[in-house]
Amino acid sequence: MQIDYFFATISPFVYLGGAEFQQVVERNGATVRFIPLDAPALFPRTGGQVLAERHDSRKAYRLQELRRQAAKRGMPLNLKPAHFPVNPAPSSYAVIAAQNAGGGDLHGLVQGFGRAVWAEGQNISDDDVIRDILGANGFDPKLADRFMVAEAESYAANLEEAVVRGVFGVPFFVVGEEKFWGQDRIADLDLHLQGKL
Numbered sequence: 001m002q003i004d005y006f007f008a009t010i011s012p013f014v015y016l017g018g019a020e021f022q023q024v025v026e027r028n029g030a031t032v033r034f035i036p037l038d039a040p041a042l043f044p045r046t047g048g049q050v051l052a053e054r055h056d057s058r059k060a061y062r063l064q065e066l067r068r069q070a071a072k073r074g075m076p077l078n079l080k081p082a083h084f085p086v087n088p089a090p091s092s093y094a095v096i097a098a099q100n101a102g103g104g105d106l107h108g109l110v111q112g113f114g115r116a117v118w119a120e121g122q123n124i125s126d127d128d129v130i131r132d133i134l135g136a137n138g139f140d141p142k143l144a145d146r147f148m149v150a151e152a153e154s155y156a157a158n159l160e161e162a163v164v165r166g167v168f169g170v171p172f173f174v175v176g177e178e179k180f181w182g183q184d185r186i187a188d189l190d191l192h193l194q195g196k197l
Helices: 012-028 039-045 056-073 089-101 106-118 127-136 141-145 149-164 183-193
Strands: 002-007 031-036 172-175 178-181
Touching (some): 002 012, 012 056, 106 127, 172 183, 178 183
Antiparallel strands (some): 002 172
8 A cells, every 4th residue: 555645844743643653653564755844834824823823722733733742652742843944845855855866765865854843952954953853764965966856846735645645644644545644643644544444
């Protein structure tokens, strides 16, 4: 089974759900198409709001939920990271280039970007940070030096595909016609892949 995985490299919920998602993929022998996108551009096109424009009650709830989910998973998470928001395009280009190149750990790469933002206080739009994370996950760090128009076009196309396919948040998992939104629906994705849901 193929899972189309729509995500944003800067999303804390992508970071929090990444390890569990990888376990589900491996347990079920699924394949993954990694589809990084610009979540702040997605939200207003699909009925949502960017974080800065949300009501204070929603912002407060988000922080509580992040704290709880991180604690539940035993994962470090800084609720006020040094580099957030940050331009997600360069790290997204790295994922696109790495997926095209092959040979490394794409799950680890996506997790590496999330951990860099939410646990390590790094700037994932910085070329040196991107090179380090690529190398740590088995990819040629020089991929970061070769981003071209192709990655930018793919990144833009990913957003359009997401809108057309009914994706409205991240992480978002699509298997055929079945859709699962959020790191708190990964268990349901697992059951679906097992034919139980």
